[in-house]
Amino acid sequence: MTAERTAPAAPTSTYRLQLQPDFPFSAAEAAVPYLASLGVSHLHLSPVLEAVPGSTHGYDVVDHARVRGELGGEDGLRALSRTARAHGLGLVVDIVPNHMAMSPRHNRALWEVLREGPKSPYARWFDIDWEAQDGRLLVPVLGGPVGEVLGELTVDGEVLRYHEHAFPLREGTADLPLPELLDAQWYRPVWWRLARTELNYRRFFSISELIGVRVEDPEVFDATHAKILQLLHEGVLDGLRVDHPDGLADPTGYLARLHEATGGRWTVVEKILADGEQLPAGWPVAGTTGYDALRHVDGLFTDPAGAGELLGLYRRFAAPQTDRGGDWEATVRRAAYKVVGHELATETDRLTRVATRVCATSPDPALRDRAPWALRSALQELLVRLRVYRPYGTADAAAVVTEEAAEEARRAFVVPEEGGAVDVVRGLLLAGDGPGADEFRARFAQTASALRAKSVEDTAFYRYVPLLSANEVGGDPGRPGVSPDGFHAYCARVQRDWPLTGTVVTTHDTKRSADVRAALAVLTECPQRWADLLAEVTRDGAGAADPQVAWAAWQTVFGLGPADPERVRGALVKHVREAGLYTSWTEQEPSYEEAVAEFLATGPCGAPGERVAAFRTSLAAHVRANVLGTALVQLTMPGVPDVYQGTEGEYRALVDPDNRRPVAFPPADPDEKDAVTAAALRLRARRPDVFGDSATYTPLTAEGPAAAHCLAFARSGEVVTAVTRLSLRLAAAGGWRDTVLPLPPGRWADVLAPRREFTGHARVAELFEGQPVVLLERVGRVGADTGGH
Structure with missing residues (x-):
């Protein structure tokens, strides 16, 4: 164990861990030596406060005053912090100001509101419309109309029970006959289907199990943030990720209060910016959690022309009418x-x-x-x-x-x-x-x-599916490609305005991991070959009643590669329910879902899927270029990169819960992506001034016949990143040939292969000899004797 030292105030990089009962604080603590060796400066923890028992994500908070017992409690968190600090790491934690779990038997504040009504001191916590529903809080938990399930409701002392649900009784009502007892409460248990039209509390999106919290009220803010602030001020935690600030009544006021209360700790917000939208300049935060960066990085490796051609092929295959997902804006x-x-x-x-x-x-x-x-x-x-x-x-x-x-x-x-x-x-x-x-x-x-x-x-995102890699949080499927000039302009703005913002390419909320998207992006370089392959496999009887879902399913197995069919099936069932065209979460159509499952078994996950797998294998070099390029760009561009658990190596995952499975530390079989990731993170840790808030970002432009396929930039004149983009198109055009990359003055050592050095106008074919990416660090001072290539 290394000597204890103070973690930096702002991270140089973070590593996201998904805490859950199967991966508690003690498991995170055991991973600390490996994660410290990787080069990150901070661990990024999913929510740590008390949540619904068994929760695998922690966003269903029930008690803001306690650290979650199932994870090891406050003692476990403090032990993790001590071990992290002993290895030079800080802790950043996810906080959830917008909502709590609508679970009275676990949520004490809500229990008191149900018992005492609007006069409860906790009533101000929750965003309830007491003027609706005759001043009673609607609780949509019953399996049917109350008259049909009345016999399933029982009274146990001062508690009303319905299967696993428990509710407090208003004082003096326990001895009433059941129908009268129900009418006498401050709440009204109802059929869950009434939530869509009758609910009188604000919730998270359309999830009735999560009730909105009024943190705009100073007293509520203080009560719901006291424990987190204590942990910050005592040095257990170092920074914050704020979940869903858009759900708050006054995000600007909330963030100002949070900034003051934390003493200006590094804080990023899960703010989804539309294309061209800017983060409000007055927000006292370091920036976003990074979905805007994800869109720009992904776009670099997407061929705009090929994406357009793929759209046309998709329309002919699956969606001849715009109301079936053939036009993005209409969809x-x-x-x-x-x-x-x-x-x-x-x-x-x-x-x-x-x-x-x-x-x-x-x-x-x-x-x-x-x-x-x-x-x-x-x-x-x-x-x-x-x-x-x-x-x-x-x-x-x-x-x-x-x-x-x-x-x-x-x-x-x-x-x-x-x-x-x-x-x-x-x-x-x-x-x-x-x-x-x-x-x-x-x-x-x-x-x-x-x-x-x-x-x-x-x-x-589940109805418009010509290119699944474009259907990502913060993305714009109508314009999936990003030009090098557009990417450089974005990076320049980030370095100027939000240099310590977060950047991500995979999170617990991404629909597909970065490596799956990187594979899918290759299809924009060979759209006709993809369409021909689908024509071949569907001609052999592997079609589906719904060609739109078929197109998405074939892309899913291409992007994921060999995998357990149950993982594919789970993702596709979620896909069709979210699309809501023939089935949904609340109005499930078993016959349709069975038909989808049967199609998957005989098609994408059956023998025809082997041809898709063979096609993916034939494109392995180009998938590799996108995987490594995506990783290196994110790790060295402006901002603070967040590495999602397990993604330092190749990581193929679909939508949650597939992407929230525990991972092994250290990885059993490190690959070349592990090496690229560790090299970039260690360089950031060793040279924080090169990448921090006072750093610079300089685009570098290749020269020659294949210049458009080399994306390069310099950080503070000390580090150069260069990656290959659209490598399949590059190969078809004859390769790099005489393309060169003019490097800044001086000698440049290859961080990934330290014995290699370059100067002046480096031949791109030599830069990318052995790998489709290169990370260079200046050797010595400018003007010193130069040698090498």
Whole structure:
């Protein structure tokens, strides 16, 4: 064990660990020596506070005052911190300010609210609309209408029980007959299906098991952050990752309060930025968790022309009509209409009630006499046209809720005069005042973020599938490619504005790991060969009743490579339920799902799948180039790279829970990606000034016939990264030939192969001799005697 030393204030790199009962603090502690040797500066822990028993993710917090017992409790966390510090590592932890678990028997604060109602001191914690449902909190847990399951409800002392659920009884009601007892509570147990339209509490997206928390209230903030702040101030923790700030009523105010309370500790936020959207400049954070970086890195290895050709082939194969996922914008719009009117119907109703109340009590006569149905329609029409997750304040709303969107929304009204409701809603967003105006803007923003996440990430990504690697959180499947110039411009902005932001390529929430996406991107370099292969395997009877799902399934097995068929089946069942076209999570269609499973067994996971595997093997060199290139670019570009557990080596995973499986430390069979990752991380640790907030980023441009296939940049004039992009196209065009990369002055040693050195105009074919990537470090001072190539 090395001598104890203080961890750096801001990370040079982080390593994400998914804590769960099968991987507690003690397991993380055992992995510390290996992770320290890898070169990371901080461990990045999933949520550590008390969660629902058995939770494999920890985002269902039930007690903010305690460290989770199933992980080893506070003693286990402190032991992990001590061991980490002894190896020079700090700890960054994920916090969940937006919601808690809707589990009264585990959530003591919620238990008290159910027992005492709105007069409970904990009532201010939760975002409950007490004016709805006759002042009773709807609890959607019953398996059917209450009259059908009444016999399954029992009273046990002062507790009402329904199978595994338990609820407190209001004082003095325990001896009432059951029907009267139910009517006498501050809550109302109901059939779970009523949650879609009747719920009167804010939740996380459309997940009724997670209830919204009002951290905008200073007392609630203090109570829900005291333990985390204590651990920060005592040096157990060093930094924070903030989960889903878009769900909060006032993200800007929350982050300002958090910044002050932590003393300015390194903090990143899980903010999903649309293409071209900027993080609010006034937020006192280091930046985002890195999905914007993911989009730009992935785009580098995607051929835009080939992606367009693949789209055309996909349309002919699977989706001749735009309503079946053949056009990205149309797919998103249709998904948004479905979500806002179905999954988020209760949120839309609450927003409409607030808008109606604001209009009715406004001092401005122009806002009065607006029918609730017209306001609801106006809200829906504006919400589905937002291209970002949410606006922040009235100034941002003007750029988000544009006049163009308003004009489109007006045209959706059959009676033009009723379209004036659009102007009323937009006016409230841009400059409205009076009673309730601030609440309206906050709830509009919260509903918008839930709608964007559900309609894009959880619906449209499963309906529009020409290139699965583009369907990633923060991605833009309509424009999957990123040019080298576009990437360099992005990196320059990051280094200038958010140099300590997070960067990721794989997370616990990615639909597919970076290495699976890297393989799929190769298909944009050979779209016709892919289409020909599918024609061949489907001609042999391995087709499916739903060609759209078939296209996605064949891509899934290509990207994943040889794998347990059950992993593929699990991912594809989730795929068709999220798409919601023929089956869904709440309205499952067993016959359709059985047909999908049968197709998988006889097609992609059967004998025809072997031909797909052979095709992937024939492209192995190009998959390798993308895998290594993606890794090295992310690890050396501006920002603080986060390495997801196990991804230092080749890591093939699908959507959760497939990507949350425990991994072995150290890896059993390290590969060349392990070597590239460790070399880059150790270089960052050894030369933090080269990559930190005062570093520089300089694009380097290759010269010659294959220049477009070399992406290169320098960091602070001391380190050079160069990777191969679109290697299959490169090979088809004749290789590197006389292409050269002009290096900055001086001698440059290959970090991955230290005996190699380069100077001046390095021949790219020699740079990439042996590997499709190269990481160079300056040797000595500029102007010293130079040798080598």
